Amino acid sequence: MEPDFRRSMQWLHTWTGVVLGSILFAVFWMGTLSVFDREIDLWMKPETRLPLTSHPLSFDSVRASLNDAIASKANFWNAVMPDDRQPYIETHYRAGKKMVSQVINPDTGQILPQTGTLGATGFFFPFHYTLELQFMHLGEWLVGLASVAMLVLCMTGVIIHRKIFAEFFTFRPQKRPGRLLLDLHNLTGVLGLPFHIILTFSGLLILGSTFFPAGIEAVYKNPRDYFYDANGLSFFPVKPGKPGVPVVSLDMAAAQASALWGKADPHMVLVVNPGQTTGRIAFFHSTEKQVTSDRDVIAFDATTGQLVSHAPLPGPALKTQRFLSGLHLIQFHHWGLRWLYFISGSGSCVLIATGFLFWMEVRQKKQSASPGFRLVKGITLGSVAGIIISTLAFFIINRILPADAQYYGLTRSALEVRGFYLVWLITFLQGWLWPKRAWMLQVSAISVLALCAVLLNWFTTRDHLLHTLSHRYLWPVAGMDSMLLFTSFMAFFAARRLSRRVRNEIHSKPLVAV
Amino acid sequence: MKHPGIVIAGRTTLALFGGYFAASSVFVFSDRFLISLGLPRAEAVSFGMMCVFITYLFFILWVFAVRNLWLPFFVFFVLINTAHRLSLHHGHGG
Numbered sequence: 001m002e003p004d005f006r007r008s009m010q011w012l013h014t015w016t017g018v019v020l021g022s023i024l025f026a027v028f029w030m031g032t033l034s035v036f037d038r039e040i041d042l043w044m045k046p047e048t049r050l051p052l053t054s055h056p057l058s059f060d061s062v063r064a065s066l067n068d069a070i071a072s073k074a075n076f077w078n079a080v081m082p083d084d085r086q087p088y089i090e091t092h093y094r095a096g097k098k099m100v101s102q103v104i105n106p107d108t109g110q111i112l113p114q115t116g117t118l119g120a121t122g123f124f125f126p127f128h129y130t131l132e133l134q135f136m137h138l139g140e141w142l143v144g145l146a147s148v149a150m151l152v153l154c155m156t157g158v159i160i161h162r163k164i165f166a167e168f169f170t171f172r173p174q175k176r177p178g179r180l181l182l183d184l185h186n187l188t189g190v191l192g193l194p195f196h197i198i199l200t201f202s203g204l205l206i207l208g209s210t211f212f213p214a215g216i217e218a219v220y221k222n223p224r225d226y227f228y229d230a231n232g233l234s235f236f237p238v239k240p241g242k243p244g245v246p247v248v249s250l251d252m253a254a255a256q257a258s259a260l261w262g263k264a265d266p267h268m269v270l271v272v273n274p275g276q277t278t279g280r281i282a283f284f285h286s287t288e289k290q291v292t293s294d295r296d297v298i299a300f301d302a303t304t305g306q307l308v309s310h311a312p313l314p315g316p317a318l319k320t321q322r323f324l325s326g327l328h329l330i331q332f333h334h335w336g337l338r339w340l341y342f343i344s345g346s347g348s349c350v351l352i353a354t355g356f357l358f359w360m361e362v363r364q365k366k367q368s369a370s371p372g373f374r375l376v377k378g379i380t381l382g383s384v385a386g387i388i389i390s391t392l393a394f395f396i397i398n399r400i401l402p403a404d405a406q407y408y409g410l411t412r413s414a415l416e417v418r419g420f421y422l423v424w425l426i427t428f429l430q431g432w433l434w435p436k437r438a439w440m441l442q443v444s445a446i447s448v449l450a451l452c453a454v455l456l457n458w459f460t461t462r463d464h465l466l467h468t469l470s471h472r473y474l475w476p477v478a479g480m481d482s483m484l485l486f487t488s489f490m491a492f493f494a495a496r497r498l499s500r501r502v503r504n505e506i507h508s509k510p511l512v513a514v
Numbered sequence: 515m516k517h518p519g520i521v522i523a524g525r526t527t528l529a530l531f532g533g534y535f536a537a538s539s540v541f542v543f544s545d546r547f548l549i550s551l552g553l554p555r556a557e558a559v560s561f562g563m564m565c566v567f568i569t570y571l572f573f574i575l576w577v578f579a580v581r582n583l584w585l586p587f588f589v590f591f592v593l594i595n596t597a598h599r600l601s602l603h604h605g606h607g608g
Contacts, residue, residue, distance in 0.1 A: 005579055009579070012578045151567070152571065152574055212538055214538040215566060218541075218604075314556075315553075320560075
């Protein structure tokens with residue numbers, strides 16, 4: 001090992017970053033996008049771009065969907081009411097092994113046609129914590145490992161950074177590229193340090209039962225029992241009963257729940273064993289106005305309407321844990337803070353990317369021929385520029401595919417996902433097989449694709465930027481389009497700078513991986 | 515044991531796996547201790563959950579910071595062994 005403490009920490013920082021940096025980038029990239037998951041959904045599912053409803057909301061208005069669930073012997077059914085981030089009612093139930101979900105216009109009660117896309121809530125968000133590797137929860141464990149690595153990186157980064165205060169605001173864009181990368185790495189690292197640590201820690205905590213089951217199994221039969229106990233869901237594990245009994249009025253039960261809560265209104269209703277003698281109706285209140293992800297669940301008997309359980313008041317440890325989960329899950333509504341999350345998340349992405357690039361810059365001269373170096377070079381390209389390109393490709397495929405697209409037995413949403421992976425694979429291959437000018441080409445591709453996405457949204461939905469900006473309910477779409485345009489401009493200038501570097505290569509020091 | 519590759523692999527294994535099981539063991543001890551003090555189960559587990567990641571992080575940094583690996587190895591061994599005996603004795607919760 002290295003001779004002194006600081007140097008061993010330096011070594012640990014370098015290699016943890018190189019080994020787990022690509023997973024970290026993917027996690028932070030998808031997490032940053034998930035900050036605006038519902039807004040991206042609105043962009044990807046144009047038929048859900050509805051004006052905010054002024055109707056008083058009624059749970060019984062979606063009773064038809066509940067009856068469908070009863071008819072198909074579903075073991076649960078739920079409905080999520082609209083709010084200012086999601087203008088429609090959403091219902092779900094499981095019929096056999098199939099999940100059925102419906103999107104309902106709250107003003108007309110009409111069931112909306114679905115675009116056939118997973119969108120950001122169905123793809124980016126799960127990717128953020130599972131990497132879409134379901135096999136033996138491999139993805140979740142990799143994300144867990146990368147998150148612990150992130151904490152290690154934060155700690156070691158602070159230890160090895162000698163002049164942490166002096167360099168707090170040091171940014172020298174005109175210096176040689178290595179210095180610039182390190183400045184940018186330090187700037188985003190130090191400025192965003194509280195964000196990196198809190199978000200990583202709270203993310204680990206949310207999946208804590210997966211990562212450390214031993215501590216739960218020492219006192220509970222299984223992690224699920226702890227989950228029910230900790231979230232006031234003790235009503236949940238009921239046995240299937242005899243079918244054929246009616247479900248009481250959801251609105252009357254909802255009014256009872258509101259009265260018990262005092263101020264809050266129910267945001268989601270869950271019916272367990274609908275239409276069976278052991279049926280339960282549970283209400284979850286909205287967390288729009290609070291950080292803590294505490295939904296204070298109230299459950300009733302589904303046939304008699306009798307109160308079954310009201311979540312007990314959480315103790316200080318549970319409260320802390322829910323506050324931290326709430327900080328991570330951002331279910332509260334505050335546009336300013338939401339943008340701050342987005343900007344901080346982008347900062348984390350810059351931090352990880354510049355860390356990678358700095359590692360390569362330092363080794364470029366001496367090791368550029370070694371196979372290990374070339375491998376990392378390709379991985380960096382694919383996991384930084386590549387994932388951005390494939391995300392943009394995902395948006396573009398979403399706008400290009402016809403509504404009922406189905407090829408090779410794949411549904412429309414599966415096609416989108418395949419497209420994402422295919423494009424991502426190509427970006428890696430380019431890094432390994434044709435590394436020359438690969439960065440310049442991929443950054444240019446980002447610029448072009450982002451612009452294409454904006455234009456395609458315009459052509460396929462007629463919602464161009466001027467139109468979306470002038471209607472309040474279309475602002476999420478306007479936000480998405482503006483971010484795409486911003487990305488396109490930034491990538492354009494970056495590509496121009498990179499291509500200038502390529503031309504001056506003989507005269508100046510080589511830039512990373514051009 | 516002098517080849518740098520083997521040393522690094524050993525250190526990483528000890529940090530990742532030894533540290534993981536040792537932190538897990540600390541989690542089990544803290545559960546039992548807090549419950550014996552009269553804390554509700556959900557409270558004890560939630561508190562332990564918040565501490566276990568910090569413990570794991572500390573163990574990893576420790577393994578990579580020291581020159582000699584015997585002390586962390588010994589501590590991890592004792593922690594894991596004790597937790598294992600404890601679970602044999604008390605069995606799983608239910």
